[in-house]
Amino acid sequence: MKSLGKYMIFLGRLVSNREPFRVYRKLFFEECILIGIDSLTIVVLVSVFIGAVMCLQTAFNLVSPIIPKYVISLVVRDMTLLEVAPTFTAIVFAGKVGSNIASTIGTMKITEQVDALEVMGINSASYLVLPKIMAGMFMYPILVILAGFLAILGGYIAGVLGGVITPDEYIYGIRSDFMQFSVTFSIVKAFVFSFLIVSISAYKGYFTDGGALEVGRASTKAVTNSCIAVLIADFFLAQFLV
Amino acid sequence: MIEINNIQKTFGDKKVLHGISAVFEQGKTNMIIGASGTGKSVLLKTIVGLVPPDEGNVLFNGRDFYHSNRDEQKSIRREIGMLFQGSALFDSLTVAQNVQFPLDMLSTMEKDEKEERVRFCLERVGLSGSENKMPSEISGGMMKRVGIARAIVMNSQYLFCDEPNSGLDPNTSIVIDNLIQEITHEYNLTTVIVSHDMNSMMEIGEYILFMSEGKKVWDGTNDDVVHAESEILQKFIFSNKLMRKYKSNS
Numbered sequence: 001m002k003s004l005g006k007y008m009i010f011l012g013r014l015v016s017n018r019e020p021f022r023v024y025r026k027l028f029f030e031e032c033i034l035i036g037i038d039s040l041t042i043v044v045l046v047s048v049f050i051g052a053v054m055c056l057q058t059a060f061n062l063v064s065p066i067i068p069k070y071v072i073s074l075v076v077r078d079m080t081l082l083e084v085a086p087t088f089t090a091i092v093f094a095g096k097v098g099s100n101i102a103s104t105i106g107t108m109k110i111t112e113q114v115d116a117l118e119v120m121g122i123n124s125a126s127y128l129v130l131p132k133i134m135a136g137m138f139m140y141p142i143l144v145i146l147a148g149f150l151a152i153l154g155g156y157i158a159g160v161l162g163g164v165i166t167p168d169e170y171i172y173g174i175r176s177d178f179m180q181f182s183v184t185f186s187i188v189k190a191f192v193f194s195f196l197i198v199s200i201s202a203y204k205g206y207f208t209d210g211g212a213l214e215v216g217r218a219s220t221k222a223v224t225n226s227c228i229a230v231l232i233a234d235f236f237l238a239q240f241l242v
Numbered sequence: 243m244i245e246i247n248n249i250q251k252t253f254g255d256k257k258v259l260h261g262i263s264a265v266f267e268q269g270k271t272n273m274i275i276g277a278s279g280t281g282k283s284v285l286l287k288t289i290v291g292l293v294p295p296d297e298g299n300v301l302f303n304g305r306d307f308y309h310s311n312r313d314e315q316k317s318i319r320r321e322i323g324m325l326f327q328g329s330a331l332f333d334s335l336t337v338a339q340n341v342q343f344p345l346d347m348l349s350t351m352e353k354d355e356k357e358e359r360v361r362f363c364l365e366r367v368g369l370s371g372s373e374n375k376m377p378s379e380i381s382g383g384m385m386k387r388v389g390i391a392r393a394i395v396m397n398s399q400y401l402f403c404d405e406p407n408s409g410l411d412p413n414t415s416i417v418i419d420n421l422i423q424e425i426t427h428e429y430n431l432t433t434v435i436v437s438h439d440m441n442s443m444m445e446i447g448e449y450i451l452f453m454s455e456g457k458k459v460w461d462g463t464n465d466d467v468v469h470a471e472s473e474i475l476q477k478f479i480f481s482n483k484l485m486r487k488y489k490s491n492s
């Protein structure tokens with residue numbers, strides 16, 4: 001509870017007493033590149049394989065001959081849009097980007113680089129964290145869209161190569177009963193999750209004290225805490241669906 | 243000139259600073275000396291505005307830092323340069339970018355003007371030619387030099403150094419100490435150095451504030467320090483063999 005309050009105060013510091021806009025603009029682009037490139041490979045790998053596995057397992061479970069084959073790709077599509085693309089990718093994102101943010105800021109803290117900023121009269125929290133949050137919230141939805149596409153593609157490849165579904169059935173499945181809303185919902189989730197992951201990881205890094213051991217600890221904590229936050233937020237957002 | 247009055251600070255239930263007052267004059271290398279853990283770094287951090295004291299005030303040429311509004315504090319901060327214990331260079335930036343950083347953030351200079359100023363400062367600390375190196379590629383002594391260049395790049399009036407020679411060999415230590423003193427005299431800065439190094443104190447301590455357990459024990463010049471009455475101070479100064487020899491000879 002106490003740390004929740006501290007987290008809120010920290011968020012307040014990000015927006016009060018900011019630096020000039022031009023400063024953030026430059027940092028924003030740098031962070032976008034870092035965050036994007038940092039997580040691209042792993043997101044691509046994970047989504048393709050998860051899509052493939054989802055398709056094969058759904059096929060394996062649908063043994064009844066009365067259920068048409070296209071249901072397989074329909075299931076893959078819905079699971080991807082609602083959970084796999086935004087939430088599963090969030091866990092990957094937390095592991096990759098969150099831990100990186102916490103250890104970068106944590107290292108700056110213990111080597112007095114944060115103090116150096118403060119002595120110059122720069123709002124260090126805002127300077128270091130705000131561009132990361134903005135870049136995270138900009139890049140993550142793009143990653144989620146990519147992940148969604150790749151997971152469905154992964155399912156297609158595995159399904160067709162594995163001989164469990166024909167290309168026509170697969171395409172028919174992903175087009176039937178399509179709800180636009182699930183895409184919107186998935187993007188909304190992406191915004192919420194990326195905000196939580198980046199801000200929690202930055203918070204953990206910013207309040208690191210001590211040495212290299214503490215930086216490592218902060219980085220682990222950043223991942224676990226942001227994953228928990230993502231899952232809790234996922235639960236509350238799911239309430240909107242019913 | 244910097245004046246501190248009755249600075250007190252408590253962390254939890256541990257009182258670290260017990261009401262310290264002093265005057266640090268312009269154009270002098272002022273030193274805060276004391277054993278490890280006596281609160282020197284905390285005192286320096288309260289002076290530069292990183293750790294607000296519980297009690298007392300800090301005056302920069304008469305301007306009370308902790309009782310100023312945000313804009314006044316910002317303008318005082320612009321006149322402050324600081325060299326940190328571990329140099330605190332930004333490790334994603336090159337040497338030249340590190341020195342240029344305060345100019346980028348705080349000045350309205352044109353690009354050429356900034357580059358000229360950076361070149362000048364790097365040359366002043368003897369680092370021409372290392373502009374494009376990364377902090378991880380240079381030695382501890384060079385990092386201190388970059389730290390000094392970054393601290394003076396804004397034409398600061400006040401220079402603070404926390405343990406400027408920690409982690410350096412005795413020779414390099416003296417070189418860095420002398421560099422700080424020369425710069426102080428050259429630009430008429432008010433310099434405050436925290437150290438527990440006896441050698442630096444004797445070498446460049448034009449004003450010495452000796453602390454023990456969060457209290458001021460003695461202050462004066464490095465000429466007087468050997469004759470100081472305080473027992474703790476005597477013990478500190480004559481902790482090495484060479485100094486004990488010197489004492490018995492004189």
Ligand SMILES: Nc1ncnc2c1ncn2[C@@H]1O[C@H](COP(=O)(O)OP(=O)(O)OP(=O)(O)O)[C@@H](O)[C@H]1O
Pocket residue numbers: 253254258276277278279280281282283284285438
């Ligand atoms: N943020 C803090 N929270 C709690 N205690 C602190 C904090 N900063 C410093 N202290 C305590 O204040 C005391 C003085 O610390 P300080 O770093 O000023 O010592 P020092 O004189 O600079 O020593 P050294 O020469 O080893 O650097 C120490 O006992 C330290 O534990």
Ligand SMILES: [Mg+2]
Pocket residue numbers: 282283284405
């Ligand atoms: Mg110290």
